[in-house]
Amino acid sequence: MEFALSEDQRMLQDSLKGVLNETASLDRIRKIAVGDAGEAAILDGALTEFGLAALMVPEAAGGLGLGALDACLVQEALGYNVAPSRFLATAVAAKALAGKADLLIASGEAKFALALTEVSSRRDGAGVELKGGKLSGKSLLAQSVDGATHILVADTAGAWHSVSAMDAGVTVMQTIDRTRTFHEVTLDGAEPLASVTPAAEVLALARLLVAADTLGAAQAMIDKAVAYAKERQQFGRVIGSFQAVKHMCAEMAAKLEPARALIWHAAHALDIADEEGPMMANLAKAHLAEVGTFVARTATEVHGGMGFTDLVGLHYWYKRIGVNRQLLGSPEQARQAAAELQGLVV
Amino acid sequence: MKLTLDPQYEAFRAEVSQTLAKNAHLAPTADDKGYKNPKRLAWQKFLIENGLAARTIPKEYGGYGAEPDILKARIIAEEFARSGLPGPMAGQGISMFVPTLLELGTEAQKQAYIRPTIHGEMIWCQGYSEPGAGSDLAALRTSAVEDGDHYIINGSKIWTSTAKQADMIFCLVRTDPNAKKHEGITYITFPMSTPGIEVRPLVDMTGTANFNEVFFTDVRVPKSGVIFAPNKGWQVANATLTHERGMLGDPNATKARLLELIALMKTETVNGERLIDNPMLRDRLMKLQAEVYAMQANGLRITTSRLQGQPAGLAGLVVKLQGCDLNHEIARLAIDALGELGILYEEGEHLRSGGTWQWRYMYDLGLIIGGGTAQIQKNIIAERGLDMPREPKLAKA
Known part of the structure; x- marks a missing residue:
């Protein structure tokens, strides 16, 4: 028995962290957040060179054939640096379209966006319908649309389709999180290039990756709060020596550390096709939403007034976690899914 | 990541599971009450002889004498849970005092205490907390004053579970009131039947007395009961607390x-x-x-x-x-x-x-x-x- 990361997994995460430390500085994230395309291209180029696109594609299709746990480690590192990346969309598309669009994904020829919000929530007239072999309708809060060649879109009957991004009308949707862009996607008789009925594992993977992003972002917030508390002086002492502050930090760590193990376990369960895998992934999505929200608030408070300012920039992590909480299903929806997956809902 | 066990461990699991299933009739039931109930003592003896209790305690002290193996310990715990049968005896003597003694006791102390303790024939209680020494345990004031080859103990302890049933106590006392607070403490053991000890049940919010208060008035105990060394009790206690937090x-x-x-x-x-x-x-x-x-x-x-x-x-x-x-x-x-x-x-x-x-x-x-x-x-x-x-x-x- 060994419940730990392998040497390869640690190397994967460490080397990606190295790339991100160099290319995803807060300074660059700030510029990307106000729409600086040149800065976004530098980061995107570094991540492309790192080979993120091919990670989750099976080896037979020219990819590296890595699993859900590897993907979680990658997403955690991205979340730690609040880095924008197409990785989540690519990983989910590779899993959903296995055997259909693999080669294109691995080579980087197909860059996927995700339009899956309506799998969990349809509102404001959103929803894409398949009629006579064509897709029409709209999807809200689609991810990674900028620069995408393809969009993975869910229809209202439960099938997912790959469509050309050229066939979609897109409008920016401004969220609190400016480290990533979101769009409203409109299809009007678009031709599906490939269609699948995804197993529970695919949505579970997507939700788990959102949770892993929160894990990374929350860890970064704890690290920043602890560092600040050890440096900031008030009443003639560093504030980290006050139990009121120390206990806030301890509570954050006490909640997040077991949450990390939950992500590992859920990812491993998906990798070995354990029947509890999708259930655990949904629990992880909901749990990281709760723990992440707690950490985001508490770490900001540890910083006092500075935590509230744009100067320190902590809000990028706070907002990233806030968006992740709702993305691809609220905590309540993820818990409902977990209950259904274990037969507790009749 | 690998959550499966190697075949040798799966074989061990099967063996444990069979041993428990075949001998379930020996297990005590809810009707077999009391700390030294014969059926409970017999079950504990059976578990030790079969490597299901006191597994890593050396044979010379009455244990099973196996090498420590975290996975086997885990499998045994899982199989007890699965079987629904009563597990090995626990309590402060077995879970805390015995590991401490194995680490820091003298040969004579190990010989005297480990065998009866792990067999459930000798019950222990722990005298650590005091009314004035809770989280700040090292502030404890129960005094032990030298009197030849004895100490005279005065003071009181609180939160002492099983004090009523206990044959023996392991206790922290202040032997050097002039030393820094962590340096004047001694870890000592003595019989609960020693004259001058009074046990009062402490009823808690559940409505039952899960704990007791223990009062010492001129309790004369031999120095041979000291574990490790006089005034080194803080180090000994820390070894014990590590075992408690694991529980x-x-x-x-x-x-x-x-x-x-x-x-x-x-x-x-x-x-x-x-x-x-x-x-x-x-x-x-x-x-x-x-x-x-x-x-x-x-x-x-x-x-x-x-x-x-x-x-x-x-x-x-x-x-x-x-x-x-x-x-x-x-x-x-x-x-x-x-x-x-x-x-x-x-x-x-x-x-x-x-x-x-x-x-x-x-x-x-x-x-x-x-x-x-x-x-x-x-x-x-x-x-x-x-x-x-x-x-x-x-x-x-």
Whole structure:
């Protein structure tokens, strides 16, 4: 028995962290957040060179054939640096379209966006319908649309389709999180290039990756709060020596550390096709939403007034976690899914 | 990542499972009450002889004498849980005193105490906390004054479980009142039948006396009862506390409680609707299930660290705080789910689960406080896990 990361997994995460430390500085994230395309291209180029696109594609299709746990480690590192990346969309598309669009994904020829919000929530007239072999309708809060060649879109009957991004009308949707862009996607008789009925594992993977992003972002917030508390002086002492502050930090760590193990376990369960895998992934999505929200608030408070300012920039992590909480299903929806997956809902 | 066991361990599991199944008729039942009940003593002896209790205690001290093996220990615990049979005896003598003695005792002490203790023939209690020394344990004042080859002990202890039943006590006393507070303490053992010891039951919020107060008036005990060395009791006690913290917050016990709660919510109905079908209650249940799975996975991580001889770090430091809180929350949801019937206690026609959820909701609060309060745990997590500075010491007035 060994419940730990392998040497390869640690190397994967460490080397990606190295790339991100160099290319995803807060300074660059700030510029990307106000729409600086040149800065976004530098980061995107570094991540492309790192080979993120091919990670989750099976080896037979020219990819590296890595699993859900590897993907979680990658997403955690991205979340730690609040880095924008197409990785989540690519990983989910590779899993959903296995055997259909693999080669294109691995080579980087197909860059996927995700339009899956309506799998969990349809509102404001959103929803894409398949009629006579064509897709029409709209999807809200689609991810990674900028620069995408393809969009993975869910229809209202439960099938997912790959469509050309050229066939979609897109409008920016401004969220609190400016480290990533979101769009409203409109299809009007678009031709599906490939269609699948995804197993529970695919949505579970997507939700788990959102949770892993929160894990990374929350860890970064704890690290920043602890560092600040050890440096900031008030009443003639560093504030980290006050139990009121120390206990806030301890509570954050006490909640997040077991949450990390939950992500590992859920990812491993998906990798070995354990029947509890999708259930655990949904629990992880909901749990990281709760723990992440707690950490985001508490770490900001540890910083006092500075935590509230744009100067320190902590809000990028706070907002990233806030968006992740709702993305691809609220905590309540993820818990409902977990209950259904274990037969507790009749 | 590999959560499966090698074939040798699967074979070991089968062996344990068969031994338990074949000998289930020897196990004591709920009717076999009392600490030295013959059936319970016989069961413990059987478990030791078959390597299912006192497994790593050397043969010369009455144990089974196996090499330490974390996975085998885990398998044994899992198989007991699966079988529903009573497990090996625990308690402060077996779980805390014996490991301490093996580490720091003299040969004569090991020979005298380990065999009867692990066989359940010698019951121990722990004399650590005092009315004026709780979280600040090193402030303890119970005094031991030298008198030839004896000490004369005066003072009192509190939170002493099993003091009524105990044959012996392991106790922290102040032997050097002039030394710094951590340096004048001695760890000593003596019989509870020594003249001058009075035990008063301490009734707690559950309505029962799970603990006692113990009063010492001119209690004369031999110096041979000192463990390790005089004035080195703080180091000895720290060795013992490490063993205690490992006992609290076991994720497998928490998982078992969650399963009990799920079973309750599936069978119990209100207004003709099963509790599990109430979306608000089910949502709360799923919240707790996520935490239980997280603590279980955290436990797997700790086990792996121990197998690799690595420190468990933060994953280990958070167990007592998170585990005890989670148990408490599970009891709280069970009571809320039962609603008005959840307030019933002890006996009566409408009582559910024997009133155990209310009992746990109270007793578990005791565990959140005992064994190092939640606040002390947070200090430890922050200082040892996050490397945050200690509270500055107050200057002496």
